[in-house]
Amino acid sequence: MPTDTSVLLVSDHVDGAVHALTVPDGAVVGRLTGRHLSEHAGFLALPGGRVACVDDRRGELLVLDPFSEKLVEQTVPVAVPAEHLACDPAGRRLAVTTGLGENTAPWSDLLTVLDLATGDTARVRTRVGEPGVTVLGGDDPLVVLRHREPGELAVHRFADLLAGPPGCPPVAPHAVLPLPDDGHGDAQAPGTGHVFAATGAGVHRARRKGDTLTAETVIPWGAPARGWYLRFDTRRQALWSTLRGGDPDPLRWPEWTNQAWHHDLGTGRTLLTELGPGLVFRLALARHHTAFTRIHPDGDELVLLGADGTVRGVPLPAMDGAPRRGDTPWEGVQRRAVAASPGSDWIAVTRGGHGEVHIVDAETGHEAVRLRPGTPLHHGGHVALRSRGDGAEGDPVGR
Numbered sequence: 001m002p003t004d005t006s007v008l009l010v011s012d013h014v015d016g017a018v019h020a021l022t023v024p025d026g027a028v029v030g031r032l033t034g035r036h037l038s039e040h041a042g043f044l045a046l047p048g049g050r051v052a053c054v055d056d057r058r059g060e061l062l063v064l065d066p067f068s069e070k071l072v073e074q075t076v077p078v079a080v081p082a083e084h085l086a087c088d089p090a091g092r093r094l095a096v097t098t099g100l101g102e103n104t105a106p107w108s109d110l111l112t113v114l115d116l117a118t119g120d121t122a123r124v125r126t127r128v129g130e131p132g133v134t135v136l137g138g139d140d141p142l143v144v145l146r147h148r149e150p151g152e153l154a155v156h157r158f159a160d161l162l163a164g165p166p167g168c169p170p171v172a173p174h175a176v177l178p179l180p181d182d183g184h185g186d187a188q189a190p191g192t193g194h195v196f197a198a199t200g201a202g203v204h205r206a207r208r209k210g211d212t213l214t215a216e217t218v219i220p221w222g223a224p225a226r227g228w229y230l231r232f233d234t235r236r237q238a239l240w241s242t243l244r245g246g247d248p249d250p251l252r253w254p255e256w257t258n259q260a261w262h263h264d265l266g267t268g269r270t271l272l273t274e275l276g277p278g279l280v281f282r283l284a285l286a287r288h289h290t291a292f293t294r295i296h297p298d299g300d301e302l303v304l305l306g307a308d309g310t311v312r313g314v315p316l317p318a319m320d321g322a323p324r325r326g327d328t329p330w331e332g333v334q335r336r337a338v339a340a341s342p343g344s345d346w347i348a349v350t351r352g353g354h355g356e357v358h359i360v361d362a363e364t365g366h367e368a369v370r371l372r373p374g375t376p377l378h379h380g381g382h383v384a385l386r387s388r389g390d391g392a393e394g395d396p397v398g399r
Contacts, residue, residue: 006344007066009051010357011037011382012375016057019373020066023346023385024359026371030071035062040099041082042399043384045392046091051384052398054082054096061085061096063116066386079110079123083130085398088137089190092117093158095143099130106130110168113143113161122162125170126154132186134195134397136208144213146186146197151179153197153206155213175212179204185230187239188396189265198230198241203263219263222270227261233285234394235342236307239263240290242280243272250328253279254297260290260305273311275303279329282399284340284347284385289362291347293336297325300336302349304362312365321353335380343390352380 007029010019013036020030036057044052050073051064063074083099093115098108109128114121131154132146141158154173161171185198193208194216202220206213219239221227227241245257258280260273278296280303285291292303293316300322302314316336323329334352340362347360357371375381384399386392 005067006341006346006385006387007049008339008348008357008371009043009064009066009384009386010350010373010377011039011053012373012377013037013039013056013382014378015375017373017375018064019375020064020071021371021373023344023348024368026369030066032071037382038080038082039379039382041085041096042382044085044087044094044398045384045386045395046087047393049386049388049390051386052085052087052094054078054080054085056080056082056101061094061114067388074116076114076116076119076121078112078114078121079108081108084133084186086133086135086186086188087396088135088141088158089396090137091393091396093135093141095133095135097131097133097145111143111145111161113158115162120162122164123168124161124164125168132183132197134186134188136188136193136195137190140211142208142211144195145173146179146183148183149181151181151183151199153177153179153195153213155211157211177206177213177215184228185241186397187230187232189232189237190394190396192265196230196239198227200226203227203230203239219270221261223259223272225257225259229282231283231285231399232395232397234391235285235287237265239265240283240285242275242283242292244280250330251326253323253329254325258294260292262290271309273305273309276313279323282338284338285342286340286347286362287342287345289340289345289347291338291340291362293338293349295323295329295336302338302347302358302360304347304365314360314365314367316349316358317351319352319354334378337380337383339383339385341385341387341390342392343387344385346385348383348385350377350380350383352377357383
């Protein structure tokens with residue numbers, strides 16, 4: 001495979017398939033069946049172009065190498081349903097939290113930690129909820145769990161968790177930092193030892209000090225809205241989110257406002273960019289653009305925000321079964337997933353229920369090709385795009 005090739009991983013978590021396709025030509029380089037990946041935990045970029053993910057049905061963490069003839073490099077048993085997935089900056093020590101799954105309320109308190117280099121793994125009990133997670137590196141790595149209701153950042157020594165006895169014993173955190181109860185969204189800046197958690201009040205940040213955390217000034221949203229998603233930008237050492245405003249009633253989703261939130265960690269400057277009304281959530285980081293998908297009854301689009309601040313809307317064909325006015329945008333509807341690589345200008349956007357993936361050139365805004373992996377991609381599926389040496393592993397949180 002050429003060194004400049006990008007590979008797209010497409011997960012159909014409903015149908016139970018994973019496709020690996022080269023971009024933009026769409027050549028199939030790998031396919032897995034009977035694999036129902038956790039859409040919520042997502043894909044975690046690892047060094048060497050590899051990707052980690054969790055099979056929620058089999059209870060396994062998969063390490064995938066899309067640039068190898070053998071797609072599955074390693075499997076490790078983990079507790080499920082997987083909620084969040086993260087690793088230390090070296091890409092060696094991982095943590096998997098459990099959450100809702102197909103349940104109406106959180107019920108599992110299991111946390112799995114594992115060392116990919118040694119194969120060692122352990123499961124412990126922490127606290128029932130939907131915890132986010134980051135893993136701070138160094139000689140003594142720390143696992144930081146972001147809990148809600150009551151909100152807190154709970155700090156655990158990775159070595160202590162890994163050395164725990166069998167039987168999933170309960171563990172208490174080594175240190176705790178209080179948070180508001182509505183935390184949702186986690187990020188880490190590996191070079192500084194900072195962790196970040198999104199809440200209604202803004203982005204709470206804490207810095208590692210020895211084997212604990214020290215709270216620092218909260219970064220405000222700067223708008224009468226909040227972000228429910230947080231991502232670290234490896235290209236420019238910044239944080240990204242999408243601010244959602246308006247009436248929180250999910251039946252009013254076509255009226256929701258959306259802004260791209262970009263905070264430069266070096267300068268402390270925050271920039272807000274209007275994205276339009278409707279449903280906007282996750283985002284993807286390409287070489288020179290940040291990509292968002294916007295779903296709206298009047299027409300969907302891919303929104304491309306350039307590094308120079310320019311905004312381009314690329315219309316997307318409608319989805320059968322898309323969210324409609326008068327209904328919620330979450331249950332029993334088709335959605336879109338978006339992926340990009342910081343080493344490439346390609347953007348991948350799925351068309352849920354139609355089994356299609358649009359490959360768009362971010363520089364021109366033109367669709368180069370439409371891939372059809374062979375499964376419906378119900379609920380939009382989930383996608384990840386990797387290029388060799390793209391540095392995506394600089395964001396050590398699953399997306």
